[in-house]
Amino acid sequence: MTGMTTPVAVIVDAAAYAQAVKDAVEASAAYYAGGTSVLDDDAYDRLVRGIAVWEAGHPDQVLPDSPTGKVAGGAVEGDVPHTVAMLSLDNVFSPEEFTAWTASLARRVGHEVERFSVEPKLDGLAIAARYQGGRLTQLITRGDGTAGEDVSHAIGTIEGLPDKLTEPVTVEVRGEVLMTTAQFEHANEVRTAHGGQPFANPRNAAAGTLRAKDRAYTVPMTFFGYGLLPLPGTEARLAARLGEVAHSDLMAQAAGLGVNTTASTAVPGVSADTAGQVLARVREVAALRAQLPFGIDGIVIKADLAADQRAAGSGSRAPRWAIAYKLPAVEKITRLLEVEWNVGRTGIIAPRAVLEPVEIDGSTITYATLHNPADITRRDLRLGDHVMVHRAGDVIPRIEAPVAHLRTGDERPIDFPAVCPRCGGGIDTSEQRWRCANGRNCHLVAALSYAAGRDQLDIGGLGHTRVVQLVEAGLVADLADLFTLTRDQLLSLDRMGETSTDNLLAAITKAKEQPLSRVLCALGVRGTGRSMSRRIARHFATMDNLRAADAEAIQQVDGIGTEKAPSIVAELAELAPLIDKLTTAGVNMTEPGAIPLATAAGNADGNAQHEETAGGPLAGMTVVVTGAMTGALEELSRNQMNELIERAGGRSSSSVSKKTTLVVAGEGAGSKQAKAETLGIRLAAPEEFAALVAGFLN
Numbered sequence: 090m091t092g093m094t095t096p097v098a099v100i101v102d103a104a105a106y107a108q109a110v111k112d113a114v115e116a117s118a119a120y121y122a123g124g125t126s127v128l129d130d131d132a133y134d135r136l137v138r139g140i141a142v143w144e145a146g147h148p149d150q151v152l153p154d155s156p157t158g159k160v161a162g163g164a165v166e167g168d169v170p171h172t173v174a175m176l177s178l179d180n181v182f183s184p185e186e187f188t189a190w191t192a193s194l195a196r197r198v199g200h201e202v203e204r205f206s207v208e209p210k211l212d213g214l215a216i217a218a219r220y221q222g223g224r225l226t227q228l229i230t231r232g233d234g235t236a237g238e239d240v241s242h243a244i245g246t247i248e249g250l251p252d253k254l255t256e257p258v259t260v261e262v263r264g265e266v267l268m269t270t271a272q273f274e275h276a277n278e279v280r281t282a283h284g285g286q287p288f289a290n291p292r293n294a295a296a297g298t299l300r301a302k303d304r305a306y307t308v309p310m311t312f313f314g315y316g317l318l319p320l321p322g323t324e325a326r327l328a329a330r331l332g333e334v335a336h337s338d339l340m341a342q343a344a345g346l347g348v349n350t351t352a353s354t355a356v357p358g359v360s361a362d363t364a365g366q367v368l369a370r371v372r373e374v375a376a377l378r379a380q381l382p383f384g385i386d387g388i389v390i391k392a393d394l395a396a397d398q399r400a401a402g403s404g405s406r407a408p409r410w411a412i413a414y415k416l417p418a419v420e421k422i423t424r425l426l427e428v429e430w431n432v433g434r435t436g437i438i439a440p441r442a443v444l445e446p447v448e449i450d451g452s453t454i455t456y457a458t459l460h461n462p463a464d465i466t467r468r469d470l471r472l473g474d475h476v477m478v479h480r481a482g483d484v485i486p487r488i489e490a491p492v493a494h495l496r497t498g499d500e501r502p503i504d505f506p507a508v509c510p511r512c513g514g515g516i517d518t519s520e521q522r523w524r525c526a527n528g529r530n531c532h533l534v535a536a537l538s539y540a541a542g543r544d545q546l547d548i549g550g551l552g553h554t555r556v557v558q559l560v561e562a563g564l565v566a567d568l569a570d571l572f573t574l575t576r577d578q579l580l581s582l583d584r585m586g587e588t589s590t591d592n593l594l595a596a597i598t599k600a601k602e603q604p605l606s607r608v609l610c611a612l613g614v615r616g617t618g619r620s621m622s623r624r625i626a627r628h629f630a631t632m633d634n635l636r637a638a639d640a641e642a643i644q645q646v647d648g649i650g651t652e653k654a655p656s657i658v659a660e661l662a663e664l665a666p667l668i669d670k671l672t673t674a675g676v677n678m679t680e681p682g683a684i685p686l687a688t689a690a691g692n693a694d695g696n697a698q699h700e701e702t703a704g705g706p707l708a709g710m711t712v713v714v715t716g717a718m719t720g721a722l723e724e725l726s727r728n729q730m731n732e733l734i735e736r737a738g739g740r741s742s743s744s745v746s747k748k749t750t751l752v753v754a755g756e757g758a759g760s761k762q763a764k765a766e767t768l769g770i771r772l773a774a775p776e777e778f779a780a781l782v783a784g785f786l787n
């Protein structure tokens with residue numbers, strides 16, 4: 090675990106100080122009331138530390154509503170007095186700070202603390218539950234520490250806080266009210282079903298729910314006890330005992346009375362005899378954090394024995410006998426930049442948030458899940474919004490809520506896709522999770538549509554709808570099946586007449602003659618787009634040569650590095666059955682004009698021969714095409730122009746740089762021509778270029 094003391098916000102003058110106090114008090118008020126603070130905890134803590142630093146230098150100018158030294162930053166009030174103050178906790182952030190704290194505690198107590206109790210720091214809010222004769226009669230919030238708010242209306246909605254104890258005793262149980270992850274999700278469902286805005290996070294939800302009085306619905310919360318103390322009516326012997334026994338014994342007693350404690354969790358409170366043992370337990374709890382069904386934001390360490398606690402005493406804000414070892418924050422506020430829609434294996438179309446990079450617990454987060462479109466609508470998320478992002482351990486980061494009061498008016502609505510972003514098919518929106526209408530076939534439909542496209546196999550008449558039809562009829566399960574389709578099979582399809590059938594069959598037959606480069610491209614090998622496919626095809630000339638090549642041999646191809654090469658080899662091996670099937674179906678597997686290498690391995694000989702194959706009018710040249718082609722080149726698509734350049738021995742590129750040797754500039758050429766002129770690069774009109782490569786036009 091690394092030390093991570095929160096840095097300080099620097100306050101330069103009295104005006105900045107006054108503003109900082111105002112901001113902190115407002116943030117706290119929202120935070121404790123269950124609203125969304127505009128600050129995440131790190132930002133809030135930084136601000137308060139900055140306030141404290143400025144006050145230390147200007148002790149005579151401290152404002153009365155400053156949050157320093159106060160429970161809940163002084164932002165909360167109450168009218169039910171506490172019998173004993175309900176305090177906050179001081180923090181440490183590293184093993185060194187913790188060890189220093191134990192040393193100062195030992196000095197205060199007069200000897201090393203005999204035993205520590207180590208408990209998870211539950212991320213909810215503190216509550217005092219008063220029992221009279223074993224019956225739960227009153228619930229009070231922490232408030233400003235000396236008096237809290239009566240929230241007895243919540244009695245009966247908090248699991249782990251029984252209405253009746255196992256013994257008819259009069260006691261006060263203190264502990265944390267929180268929502269488990271499941272309770273939080275349930276609460277948001279119920280709340281939004283009633284037209285409310287979802288809560289930002291479980292802590293927020295617990296705070297808001299506990300204080301809400303007249304809700305049409307109730308949602309369950311959970312209680313964990315961490316304190317047990319006498320009330321004015323407590324029987325004298327019990328009262329005396331509660332004041333004498335160790336914290337760990339009080340916890341056992343609370344559990345015996347039927348109150349839920351951390352003993353029921355995967356991170357029960359434990360005792361430790363040394364600081365080393367405490368730190369080992371801190372590491373254990375930290376490691377379990379991400380799997381817990383509730384949030385924790387640290388570990389609370391207390392002097393276990395009542396005598397040690399008494400000797401240490403308390404300050405106005407926090408006891409001196411306990412400390413919170415804070416774990417790194419798992420929530421940060423950042424901006425939602427874009428939403429991407431990804432299609433899964435089963436056709437589920439899932440939105441993913443692209444975030445302004447933010448560091449959470451040592452990792453930079455750029456993506457977060459957004460569940461489903463209904464969830465986006467429910468949360469009223471917009472592009473440009475500030476959002477609270479949650480990430481714990483290896484769990485996929487998620488967006489909790491927009492921080493609505495930070496809106497500037499420039500936020501834009503999130504566009505939902507109208508067709509499947511992968512295959513272009515329809516979308517089934519009947520469920521919360523949207524799904525491509527092609528379901529599990531989505532990938533196949535997309536792969537076939539791509540393969541049939543103009544720049545790949547160029548099969549006219551095989552549009553998206555037709556592909557879906559073929560796949561749904563079970564006639565085509567892979568690319569090779571296209572080439573064995575029969576006339577009868579095609580005629581059996583809806584809206585397939587004789588003419589369209591014959592046209593399609595002719596287009597498929599013609600596609601068998603496409604050069605290897607286009608077949609490769611149609612196969613969709615990752616990392617090999619159109620131009621890379623051409624380079625590979627020209628280098629190896631035949632599919633057999635290519636398949637015989639190992640990673641080292643493939644690296645001889647310009648632009649293929651040590652990372653790409655092995656993945657291409659692996660993918661070709663995976664595609665072997667499909668390639669064989671295509672070959673059997675009569676699909677061409679050679680690159681016209683490329684001279685096959687004598688040996689497949691990238692030895693010196695092979696290279697020498699490759700140089701030869703690269704000969705041609707454009708050998709050694711990098712060519713960029715821009716503007717509209719005319720004359721002999723008029724019919725050529727940009728892709729076909731690039732194919733031509735490479736057949737003639739050159740390299741095609743789409744952007745002009747110092748490496749460019751020739752720019753073919755047609756009508757309407759704009760910035761690329763201008764750039765070529767600035768860089769002094771040779772320009773050629775389409776006609777001039779056509780003459781240059783005349784022998785390679787077909």
Ligand SMILES: NC(=O)c1ccc[n+]([C@@H]2O[C@H](COP(=O)([O-])OP(=O)(O)OC[C@H]3O[C@@H](n4cnc5c(N)ncnc54)[C@H](O)[C@@H]3O)[C@@H](O)[C@H]2O)c1
Nearest residue numbers: 116117120126128129130133177178208210211215315389
């Ligand atoms: N984002 C904001 O705008 C904003 C505003 C105010 C406060 N805060 C956050 O709240 C923190 C300060 O709040 P605080 O004083 O309410 O609480 P705290 O987090 O500093 O710790 C004290 C509280 O810990 C809880 N606790 C959990 N487990 C416990 C256990 N086992 N034993 C004893 N207590 C346990 C109790 O509720 C107790 O009152 C700050 O660190 C800040 O990050 C944030």
Ligand SMILES: [Zn+2]
Nearest residue numbers: 509512525531
């Ligand atoms: Zn699809």
